[in-house]
Amino acid sequence: MTSRKVFIGNRTAVEVVCPQCDRSLTVPVEKIQSIGKPVRAKCTCGIQFTVVFERRASYRKPTGLPGKFARKVNSELQVGDAVINDLSRGGLSMKVPAGVDLKVGEVIRIDFRLDNVEQTMIRAQVIVKSIRRGAIGAEFHSLEEHTRKQLGFYLMP
Numbered sequence: 415m416t417s418r419k420v421f422i423g424n425r426t427a428v429e430v431v432c433p434q435c436d437r438s439l440t441v442p443v444e445k446i447q448s449i450g451k452p453v454r455a456k457c458t459c460g461i462q463f464t465v466v467f468e469r470r471a472s473y474r475k476p477t478g479l480p481g482k483f484a485r486k487v488n489s490e491l492q493v494g495d496a497v498i499n500d501l502s503r504g505g506l507s508m509k510v511p512a513g514v515d516l517k518v519g520e521v522i523r524i525d526f527r528l529d530n531v532e533q534t535m536i537r538a539q540v541i542v543k544s545i546r547r548g549a550i551g552a553e554f555h556s557l558e559e560h561t562r563k564q565l566g567f568y569l570m571p
C-alpha cells in the first residue's frame with residue numbers, strides 16, 4: 415500500500431493528495447488523531463493508502479561540503495569524491511563524479527566534515543533514495559548518537 419508523508423508545520427489544515435488520482439483532501443489539523451503513525455485513508459477513486467502526519471518538515475541546509483563516498487562493487491571497495499549539496503536530520507543530497515553508477519536502494523558510506531567551529535567529522539551509512547540528473551538523494555541509514563546530536567546542532571536554523 416502506498417504511503418504518503420504530510421508535514422503539518424504550523425498550518426491549521428493540510429492537504430492529503432491521493433497517490434493515484436492526485437485529488438486532494440483538506441484535513442483540519444485538529445481532526446488529526448495520531449502523529450508519526452500510519453493512518454489509513456481511502457480516496458473517492460477507490461484506492462486505499464496510508465498517510466503519516468509529521469509535526470514539522472525536516473529543515474534542509476544548503477551546504478556544498480566536500481566529502482568521500484565508499485561502496486562495495488562486486489566485493490571490491492570503490493572510493494571517490496562527493497559533494498554534499500544539502501543536509502537535513504534525515505538525510506542529504508549529494509553529487510558524485512559522472513560514471514559512478516549508484517543504484518536506488520544501495521547502502522553506501524559517506525564521510526565529510528561540517529564547516530562548523532569543531533569541523534565535526536560525519537561518518538554515516540546512507541541509503542540511496544533517488545537519482546535525478548546527477549543529484550543523489552539519500553537517507554541516513556545508521557548514524558551514531560553523537561553524530562546525530564552534532565548534526566542537530568548544526569541544523570538549527
Ligand SMILES: [Zn+2]
Binds near residue numbers: 432434457458
Ligand atoms: Zn484517488
